[in-house]
Amino acid sequence: MSERMVKQFMEMVKIDSESGNEARMMEYLLAEIPKAGGEAALDDYGNLIATFPAKGCEGKEPVLLSCHADTVKPGVGIEPVIEDGVIRSKGDTILGADDKAGIAEVLEAMRVSEVRPPVEFAVSRQEEVGLLGMKNMDFSRLSAKRGFLMDNDTLDTIVIGGPSYFAIDVTITGKAAHAGMEPEKGINAILAASKAIGALRLGRLDHETTANVGVIEGGLIRNGVPDRVSFLAECRSADHQKGQDLAKEMERIIHEKVEATGAKAEIKVDNLCRAVSIPEDAATVKIAQKALAKQGIEAKPIFITGFTDASIYNNQGIEMAVVGIGAKDEHTTHESIAVADMEKALTALIEMLRLSAE
Numbered sequence: 227m228s229e230r231m232v233k234q235f236m237e238m239v240k241i242d243s244e245s246g247n248e249a250r251m252m253e254y255l256l257a258e259i260p261k262a263g264g265e266a267a268l269d270d271y272g273n274l275i276a277t278f279p280a281k282g283c284e285g286k287e288p289v290l291l292s293c294h295a296d297t298v299k300p301g302v303g304i305e306p307v308i309e310d311g312v313i314r315s316k317g318d319t320i321l322g323a324d325d326k327a328g329i330a331e332v333l334e335a336m337r338v339s340e341v342r343p344p345v346e347f348a349v350s351r352q353e354e355v356g357l358l359g360m361k362n363m364d365f366s367r368l369s370a371k372r373g374f375l376m377d378n379d380t381l382d383t384i385v386i387g388g389p390s391y392f393a394i395d396v397t398i399t400g401k402a403a404h405a406g407m408e409p410e411k412g413i414n415a416i417l418a419a420s421k422a423i424g425a426l427r428l429g430r431l432d433h434e435t436t437a438n439v440g441v442i443e444g445g446l447i448r449n450g451v452p453d454r455v456s457f458l459a460e461c462r463s464a465d466h467q468k469g470q471d472l473a474k475e476m477e478r479i480i481h482e483k484v485e486a487t488g489a490k491a492e493i494k495v496d497n498l499c500r501a502v503s504i505p506e507d508a509a510t511v512k513i514a515q516k517a518l519a520k521q522g523i524e525a526k527p528i529f530i531t532g533f534t535d536a537s538i539y540n541n542q543g544i545e546m547a548v549v550g551i552g553a554k555d556e557h558t559t560h561e562s563i564a565v566a567d568m569e570k571a572l573t574a575l576i577e578m579l580r581l582s583a584e
């Protein structure tokens with residue numbers, strides 16, 4: 227079963243699906259899911275929702291499995307290489323084990339599990355760019371009240387919660403002028419942005435709070451005073467109030483520093499998800515721990531300052547534990563996954579399904 231799973235995984239990582247460009251990957255899944263015994267359709271936003279019938283039991287509540295179809299960059303033209311039982315990219319791209327290893331494991335589990343409740347399988351788009359797919363998921367198509375998100379890297383942790391997340395988009399407008407002939411007529415938007423960014427508190431601010439500026443763009447020519455700069459910032463905290471206060475602080479500082487230079491700042495703050503966690507002894511967590519223990523893995527429940535689709539599920543009242551797929555160094559060109567770890571994740575998943583049918 228692992229050979230078939232690995233083959234399918236290699237097939238899937240070769241399908242380019244950087245965030246926003248998941249259509250071909252979804253088409254592939256629409257064709258593959260019936261072969262694994264399920265039925266699949268897309269919602270209006272392009273997320274995929276599939277159902278698989280129960281096996282070896284009757285009248286059990288459905289369980290939800292979930293993955294995301296998109297990858298981070300650089301994710302175009304991935305060539306997977308397998309060496310000494312470890313799969314990596316050729317080195318110039320990510321591998322895309324995050325989250326296609328999860329998808330491969332779910333599809334194989336659907337083919338081979340003998341005892342399971344009805345399974346709903348949701349594959350979101352644009353997870354890596356702010357959970358946009360899950361934010362737009364058609365929840366009326368899901369009936370499961372609990373399940374497992376296959377999107378944690380290591381097998382020895384189970385993610386039970388994530389932070390509040392604020393995306394902050396900033397556009398600064400100054401005034402263009404010739405940099406040599408009449409610089410005094412200009413207002414330098416790059417300088418304004420620098421002053422604002424330099425004044426922000428960034429990095430890890432306390433044990434549960436972080437802030438970052440990740441993208442900056444602006445200016446056209448060396449000898450022009452630039453009139454436009456935009457940058458993308460974010461902040462997160464396990465404490466919703468703290469996150470909200472920090473987003474406000476960032477907004478205030480940006481306005482203050484930019485306006486002091488005579489430029490204008492337009493700021494859009496979007497609270498993409500609210501801090502949420504499920505109890506350490508939630509049914510899904512216990513089931514995942516039990517299944518992993520059978521593989522000799524002691525999995526600890528953890529709260530992360532990263533965020534996953536589970537934050538949105540949990541906000542929607544669907545109890546989702548985030549379990550490992552076995553990948554390493556996600557979001558880098560060194561990303562890898564050992565076939566042995568994929569097998570462990572698969573065996574644990576099959577056991578989770580069996581335990582969910584008890």
Ligand SMILES: [Zn+2]
Binds near residue numbers: 294324325377
């Ligand atoms: Zn992921």
